Amino acid sequence: MASETVAPIEPKPLLAAWSLCQREIVRFLRQRNRIIGAIGQPLLFWLLFGAGMSRTFQLPGAATSAGVSFLEYYFSGTLMLIVLFTAIFATISIIEDRNEGFLQSVLAAPIPRWSMVLGKVMGGALLATLQGVLFLLLALTLKVNLGPLNFLVMAVFLLIVGIGLTSLGFLLAWRMESTQGFHAVMNLLLMPLWLLSGAFFPVPWINAQSPWSQVVMHWVMRLNPVTYAIASLREIMYWGMGDDAPLPGRGLPVEAYWSPSPVTGVVVTIAFAALMLGWACWAAAEPRSGDA
Amino acid sequence: MSLAAISIENVSYSYGARRALNDLSLQIEAGEIFVFLGPNGGGKTTLFRLLSTLAPLQAGKIDLLGFDLASQRDQVRRRIGVVFQSPSLDKKLTVAENMRQQSALYGLSGAAAREAEDRMMRRLGVIDRAGDLAEQLSGGLRRRVELAKGMIHRPQLLLLDEPSTGLDPGARSSLWEYLQRIRTEQGVTIVLTTHLLEEAEKADRIAILDEGTLVALDRPAALKASVGGDSVTITTRGDVEALAGQLRQIVTEEVRVMESAVRFESADASQLAPRIMQSLGDQIESITFGKPTLEDVFIDKTGRQYWREEASDGK
CATH class of the missing domain: 3.30.70 (Alpha-Beta Plaits)
Incomplete structure (x- = not known):
């Protein structure tokens, strides 16, 4: 009775990616501590730093302006930290998938590797967006004023940032055998990436008289892709406020801190996400003996 | 039914300097239950990883169901079912969710997916546990869900790596009942690896692998008769x-x-x-x-005890 052996199936890469993406979200929602870890710490930092630094924090050249409170300045940085944490947790799971055996059934399936990468990255990015939005809602009840359109654009932008950071995390985690190794990378690379993005302190403005250390700091931060995401988040936050917006060259003096133009910020962020996603797909494409 | 389901020609595989497979050649006929038997470290797992398309072919040629493994990997993957030794279930998902995941990986959606999932869960007797998380199942039940997963797209060839590991005797015999049934009813070719001599006895044919080399290949009775x-x-x-x-x-x-x-x-x-x-x-x-037992066959062919160095690594 060989009639049961029907024609071979037709693989659907996007269906597989969507299913893997859903899996990320379902798994996340079943692990409550991950939600608390990813949103709780940044929120706590925001409130504590916001309260603690409010007296000492002052933007250069902004002494006379009504200025920006640290709580307000640090807001976009907190949002970025949430996205970063969520993206990191999502990509650590690729190491777990490999160690627990789940990954081998995905790799043996008739789907291209990019569909697996896309599922993982979209899952991570959606989770990051979801958490970011949750934080935005919380923040709305506190001090932050955000219009509905700004809110919406912010959510879309967070998704793009999330794609970039999850893809970066995937690249780092793909060849790793233990989650301990990932923590080392996180401390050495990912946290500095965030710290030197203008999230916590502004990119220094430089001129001919600036000391060399300031110049180095300026360029390190200027070459950091996350800087452009942070700048864009600020831009979106104050979008529609015109010249009153507390941004350099508008409500604040130009030399308050360095910031890329709005267009540059968005373009760099999108380009970074595309580049990282493409790279991750490429890196995972070829089977090697250590894959699963 | 004389078409070869698997044809292996001069296949070698090395991990750095260590040779795991050494110029292996053999054919597996369509519709047979074929066992790769050997002690741990014999090269079974490496061969399994090659056949299941997880490891790239280094030297030699393998055809699965008439498709070249190196150049037509995707065609091969559509037609084979794979059951891994280490569990591939997501423990945080329910049985039904794991099945749905597998459906999506094999291009099944909507009514076709639901039909296939129900059919397989019913057949393996896990339908009443569909809503339970995979981590709540016993080892035997998990293996059954693995089998249900592996067969969801009605493959012509089923590969199983050490399927009896961690199963009690009852679960083991029901696993074999199932394998024999799908072979008879659906003509599925079944290829499995094992280090258990008594499990290999149930196969149509056995290939004994030792240190990456094929030392014997025949029906169990013929192998035992060869000892004399x-x-x-x-x-x-x-x-x-x-x-x-x-x-x-x-x-x-x-x-x-x-x-x-x-x-x-x-x-x-x-x-x-x-x-x-x-x-x-x-x-x-x-x-x-x-x-003579298969153990005698092994000793006869290799001049060594079968159960030596049991504790050494399982690569």
Whole structure:
């Protein structure tokens, strides 16, 4: 009775990616501590730093302006930290998938590797967006004023940032055998990436008289892709406020801190996400003996 | 049904300097239950990883169901079902969710996916656990869900890596019942690896792998018949070598020395017994006669005990 052996199936890469993406979200929602870890710490930092630094924090050249409170300045940085944490947790799971055996059934399936990468990255990015939005809602009840359109654009932008950071995390985690190794990378690379993005302190403005250390700091931060995401988040936050917006060259003096133009910020962020996603797909494409 | 389901030609595989497979060639016929038997470290797992498309082919050629493994990997993957030794279930998902995941990986959606998932969960008797998280299932049930997953797209060829690991005897025999049923009812070719001699007995044909080399390939009965006659094992409290020396003067067959025993195969072992007892009785602790087992086959082909170095790594 060989009639049961029907024609071979037709693989659907996007269906597989969507299913893997859903899996990320379902798994996340079943692990409550991950939600608390990813949103709780940044929120706590925001409130504590916001309260603690409010007296000492002052933007250069902004002494006379009504200025920006640290709580307000640090807001976009907190949002970025949430996205970063969520993206990191999502990509650590690729190491777990490999160690627990789940990954081998995905790799043996008739789907291209990019569909697996896309599922993982979209899952991570959606989770990051979801958490970011949750934080935005919380923040709305506190001090932050955000219009509905700004809110919406912010959510879309967070998704793009999330794609970039999850893809970066995937690249780092793909060849790793233990989650301990990932923590080392996180401390050495990912946290500095965030710290030197203008999230916590502004990119220094430089001129001919600036000391060399300031110049180095300026360029390190200027070459950091996350800087452009942070700048864009600020831009979106104050979008529609015109010249009153507390941004350099508008409500604040130009030399308050360095910031890329709005267009540059968005373009760099999108380009970074595309580049990282493409790279991750490429890196995972070829089977090697250590894959699963 | 003489078409080869799997054809392996001159396949070698190395991990750095260590050679895991050494110029392996063999054919597996469509519709047979085929076992790769060997001690851990024999190369079974490496071969399984090659056949399941997880490891890239380094040297040689493999055809699965008429498709070239190296150039038509995707065609191969559509047609084979794979059940891994380490569980591939997501423990945080329910049984039904795991099945849905597998459906999506194999291009099944909507009603077709639901139908396939229900059919497989029913067939493997896990439908009543559909809503339970995979981590709540026993080892035997998990293996059944793995099987249900592996068969969801009705593959023509099912590959299983050490499927009995961690199963109690009851679960083991129901696994074999199922394998035999899908082979008979659906004509599925079944290829599995095992290090368990008694499991290999149930196969149509057995390939014995040792240190990456094919040392024997035949039906279980034929393999055992090739050993010739009965096996005689004599254990002693005294010096094994000395006993072997004396024994060689009595019997003409080749006498092998094992750890604390000597052993030989003979066509008329029962005739020899009285003579052995007479001249060596005071040194003998026990003397055992037996029909040859697969263990005897292994010893005969490799000159080594089967169960040595059991604790060494399982690559």
